[in-house]
Amino acid sequence: MSPTARPRTRMTGVQRRLQLIDISRHLFSLRGVDGTTIEEIARAAGVSKPVVYEHFGSKEALYMEVVTNEYRELLARITESLSGEEDSSRVLLEKAALAMLTYIEECTEGFRILVRDAPPSQPEGTYSTLLTKVTEQVEHILADEFTHRGFSAEDGSIYAQMLVGMVAMTAQWWLDARHPDKRTVAAHVVNLAWYGLTGLRKEPGLRDGNTEHVGERTEQN
Numbered sequence: 001m002s003p004t005a006r007p008r009t010r011m012t013g014v015q016r017r018l019q020l021i022d023i024s025r026h027l028f029s030l031r032g033v034d035g036t037t038i039e040e041i042a043r044a045a046g047v048s049k050p051v052v053y054e055h056f057g058s059k060e061a062l063y064m065e066v067v068t069n070e071y072r073e074l075l076a077r078i079t080e081s082l083s084g085e086e087d088s089s090r091v092l093l094e095k096a097a098l099a100m101l102t103y104i105e106e107c108t109e110g111f112r113i114l115v116r117d118a119p120p121s122q123p124e125g126t127y128s129t130l131l132t133k134v135t136e137q138v139e140h141i142l143a144d145e146f147t148h149r150g151f152s153a154e155d156g157s158i159y160a161q162m163l164v165g166m167v168a169m170t171a172q173w174w175l176d177a178r179h180p181d182k183r184t185v186a187a188h189v190v191n192l193a194w195y196g197l198t199g200l201r202k203e204p205g206l207r208d209g210n211t212e213h214v215g216e217r218t219e220q221n
Contacts, residue, residue, distance in 0.1 A: 017055050020045055025066050029109035032116060033063045070110035071126050074103050075133060082137050089145045090194050093163070096138070097189045100171045101182035108175070115172055135164045151202055163193055 011019065023044045027036045038059050042049045056062040081095035104111045114127040142156035142163075170189055174182070 013055075016045075016047070016051070020047075020052060020055055020062065021066055021069065024062050025070075025109050025113065028063060028066060029112040033059070038062075066110075067113060067126050070107065070114055071130055073107065073110065074100070074114065075130055077103050078134050079137065082134075082141065089141055090190065092141055093193060094186060094190050096134075097167050097170075097186040098182065100167060101174060101186055104171055104175055105182055111171075111175060115175070131164055131168055135160045138164055145197075151200065159197070166193060 020041065024036070024041050027040060027044065030036075036059070038049050038052050041059075041062070042052050045052070052062065056065065077099045078096055081099035082092050084092060084095065087095070114130070139157045139160035142160050143153040146156045146159075147153045167189055170185065174185055
């Protein structure tokens with residue numbers, strides 16, 4: 001989509017609103033919220049500035065609309081990937097990693113907005129909020145898996161943070177890299193995550209010289 005002026009087209013209110021959101025997504029992804037003006041958005045849509053204000057009230061409100069749409073789309077995709085009750089924990093992890101990479105592939109502009117700019121009303125960042133919600137879902141899955149294996153279910157929250165963080169950072173890297181393909185990347189993420197989980201120790205510790213501290217127990221090598 002080019003931000004150059006377009007001939008004005010007669011649209012319904014709903015159509016015009018969707019058009020403005022689409023154009024704004026493109027411009028926000030290129031320049032960020034601070035680098036984009038209402039005038040540019042209006043010119044790209046072939047309308048006057050008052051039309052944009054009539055639909056959204058302000059640039060910040062329009063930006064928040066774009067961000068909210070992308071947030072809901074990505075969250076819905078990941079939530080759906082984690083909802084297979086008959087799937088094993090490994091399959092759910094595969095689906096979640098692939099869901100995020102597929103979103104990046106299909107909605108690149110939206111993902112760039114999510115990871116780059118925090119909405120003015122949410123200084124902590126919408127992407128951060130989304131990852132927190134995903135982590136909560138993963139935590140429930142790991143709690144069941146840990147209990148089944150005889151581990152502490154409470155440790156699931158720690159490992160959920162690690163898993164989601166690993167997928168999220170890999171996804172941000174792949175946003176620009178795009179190589180290898182998404183299925184290969186997802187397979188490698190699951191390879192590291194899953195085989196790391198299967199080799200977990202019930203009482204992990206840190207090594208300090210020749211001494212390993214495990215919980216309140218000290219084991220000599």
